[in-house]
Amino acid sequence: MSSPSMSDIHAFNGATFDYIIIGGGTAGLAIANRLSENKDINVGVLEAGLLVENDPLIDVPRNLAMNNGDPKYAWMSSTSPQPGAAGRSMPVIRGKILGGSSALNYMGWSTTPGRPVANNAGGWDWNSLLPFLTKIEDVPAPERDDIAVKFSASSEHIGRPGVSSDIAVGKGGPVKTSHSVITTDVVPPYVKAWNAMDQKTNANPFGGLPNGLYSARLSVDPQTGKRITATAAYYTPVSARENLKVLTGAQVTRIIFKPDSGTGKRVAVGVEFSVQGGGIYTASVSKEVVLCAGTIGTPAILELSGVGDKELLTKLGIPCVVNVPGVGQNLHDHTFTHAHFKAVPGIRTFDDLQKNPEFRAAEQERYNKTGQGWFTGNDTILIFSPLNKLLDEPTLSAKIQSLEATLSLKKNTSGLLARQYEIQLEWLKKGNLPHLEFILFSAGVVKPDPEASYFMLATGVQHPFSRGSVHIQSTDPLQQPVIDPCYLTEEFDVFSLLTGFRTIEKLAQTSPLKEIIAEQVLPPGELGDEELVQYIRQSCTSGSHYMGTASMASLELGGVVSPNLKVHGTSNLRVADASIISVPVAAHIQATVYAIGEKAAALIKAENGH
Numbered sequence: 001m002s003s004p005s006m007s008d009i010h011a012f013n014g015a016t017f018d019y020i021i022i023g024g025g026t027a028g029l030a031i032a033n034r035l036s037e038n039k040d041i042n043v044g045v046l047e048a049g050l051l052v053e054n055d056p057l058i059d060v061p062r063n064l065a066m067n068n069g070d071p072k073y074a075w076m077s078s079t080s081p082q083p084g085a086a087g088r089s090m091p092v093i094r095g096k097i098l099g100g101s102s103a104l105n106y107m108g109w110s111t112t113p114g115r116p117v118a119n120n121a122g123g124w125d126w127n128s129l130l131p132f133l134t135k136i137e138d139v140p141a142p143e144r145d146d147i148a149v150k151f152s153a154s155s156e157h158i159g160r161p162g163v164s165s166d167i168a169v170g171k172g173g174p175v176k177t178s179h180s181v182i183t184t185d186v187v188p189p190y191v192k193a194w195n196a197m198d199q200k201t202n203a204n205p206f207g208g209l210p211n212g213l214y215s216a217r218l219s220v221d222p223q224t225g226k227r228i229t230a231t232a233a234y235y236t237p238v239s240a241r242e243n244l245k246v247l248t249g250a251q252v253t254r255i256i257f258k259p260d261s262g263t264g265k266r267v268a269v270g271v272e273f274s275v276q277g278g279g280i281y282t283a284s285v286s287k288e289v290v291l292c293a294g295t296i297g298t299p300a301i302l303e304l305s306g307v308g309d310k311e312l313l314t315k316l317g318i319p320c321v322v323n324v325p326g327v328g329q330n331l332h333d334h335t336f337t338h339a340h341f342k343a344v345p346g347i348r349t350f351d352d353l354q355k356n357p358e359f360r361a362a363e364q365e366r367y368n369k370t371g372q373g374w375f376t377g378n379d380t381i382l383i384f385s386p387l388n389k390l391l392d393e394p395t396l397s398a399k400i401q402s403l404e405a406t407l408s409l410k411k412n413t414s415g416l417l418a419r420q421y422e423i424q425l426e427w428l429k430k431g432n433l434p435h436l437e438f439i440l441f442s443a444g445v446v447k448p449d450p451e452a453s454y455f456m457l458a459t460g461v462q463h464p465f466s467r468g469s470v471h472i473q474s475t476d477p478l479q480q481p482v483i484d485p486c487y488l489t490e491e492f493d494v495f496s497l498l499t500g501f502r503t504i505e506k507l508a509q510t511s512p513l514k515e516i517i518a519e520q521v522l523p524p525g526e527l528g529d530e531e532l533v534q535y536i537r538q539s540c541t542s543g544s545h546y547m548g549t550a551s552m553a554s555l556e557l558g559g560v561v562s563p564n565l566k567v568h569g570t571s572n573l574r575v576a577d578a579s580i581i582s583v584p585v586a587a588h589i590q591a592t593v594y595a596i597g598e599k600a601a602a603l604i605k606a607e608n609g610h
């Protein structure tokens, strides 16, 4: 046991906590930290994964993705076969480790664009989240190393009128962030080609509108060069607290409720958990249970506990404790397609770390000694664009009209979905929010020639119309739920990716980027629309930004939690993680999830008077 707060089964089993947090991930650890600031409050955290420390597959930024398919760090889950993605069953990457997905993600740090994370729910608009977004982060010198600004002829503050970059940037928060100072040879021509295609450099991307080109920060400590996980930011610094207990390797199997005769609501009184797949144990709670098991884990625990769609629960033989039909519905994610390029000789990309052993050895030594250099590097140039910047007006209007017709024909559209479609259609028509994101990966994913350097250009739908679900398939809590994101089942999402791909093709023909491209290796050659759609379906990937399965909206509309994060029909069970985000967010979502955690802790403290 590495610190006083690391608990063992004997200390946890049968104990009573003021608060039990299920899931020691991105949001869960932020909440555990804030609630245990008051030493009179006992907080217990149950995490299915283990504490992994001093591990290069987590700490070293350039090792990104190397831990994604390893059960030491990840739940080894996958989707059900996806008809919209050529029938493929696709990996679902999510952390099973203390720190959750913050220990597996690509470290990109971009904040919520200026709109609510839920259907205009009170208290969850951009202005309300901003104090929490800035509370989380530490930004040493926001613009000093901004490579987007450095390589652009000019930059503009495109954010909300009146919001300066200083207001939207935090100082002294637990998550240290930094700009990647390493630039591959692809970055300068890439930035310039986008500028030439009229995507302006946005010098204020954190000011509520990320449109244009900008350099995201990374959740990487600029001094040590190490990734900052939720564990590093929120747990390690307070691990000596006596009133904080963390049990790892403990998978929660059920929340235990009793009826509250006064309100008719259900009261959470404890949780059951299984340790390393072994026996079932229990812990009790006197104040609240906070469910932070992520977009896949949270609905599964709710259903196992009898909170969900009564019909589904009855079929599985689970007594329905509270009928909340929206549990597990409304799953959405950013879906990406990619084009792969071979660079002309002499262009240095991250492939050089693989193909040049001397360079690798020198950089490894530099990183080990100083925490600087190519092992801290990552691609951070992002472009967020509304569709009306990429398409002519008649084409877009005709597509939106046919989308509207399709959506209104849908017979089974629930209240929540109908409301979201209304909101998303409004965004499309107004054309001021980003619909597509473009990302550069300066390393080969497809590398036919081991001596050459490659790069990949990706585009992803930010406000998809496709919606899926996560539901348990049996009463066995250790069996993975059925994860069905229904990728690309709405034709408009396919059209969006097609538009993004055609934009990438234009970019690749634009100077100075075109001068560094030797050839497009995948898909090979020019494809007609039909063939390209086939390619997109066969090769699209998840953005690993799963959201929405415990959406914030009223029960009547099909939501799961209210704006104070309480699960409908319960008096002391809250959800605080990515699952509450009801409408897709056009951003990489870790900062938003941390902010949800911070805001949840503030709400809980305020309501309970501590």
Ligand SMILES: Cc1cc2nc3c(=O)[nH]c(=O)nc-3n(C[C@H](O)[C@H](O)[C@H](O)COP(=O)(O)OP(=O)(O)OC[C@H]3O[C@@H](n4cnc5c(N)ncnc54)[C@H](O)[C@@H]3O)c2cc1C
Pocket: 022, 023, 024, 025, 026, 027, 028, 046, 047, 048, 049, 068, 093, 094, 095, 096, 097, 098, 099, 100, 101, 102, 104, 105, 106, 107, 108, 109, 110, 250, 251, 252, 253, 292, 293, 294, 295, 297, 298, 301, 543, 544, 545, 546, 576, 577, 578, 579, 587, 588, 589, 590, 591, 593
């Ligand atoms: C590969 C990848 C790349 C990404 N890249 C980026 C990026 O570059 N930038 C960005 O902003 N975002 C990125 N994201 C997204 C972001 O990291 C996640 O959306 C965010 O971390 C989710 O936080 P969470 O608190 O909702 O869930 P998590 O952090 O996943 O936490 C959930 C925790 O609950 C635990 N748990 C689940 N079920 C149980 C149970 N029954 N009992 C006990 N514990 C349980 C899990 O083990 C986990 O630790 C990426 C995600 C992935 C997976």
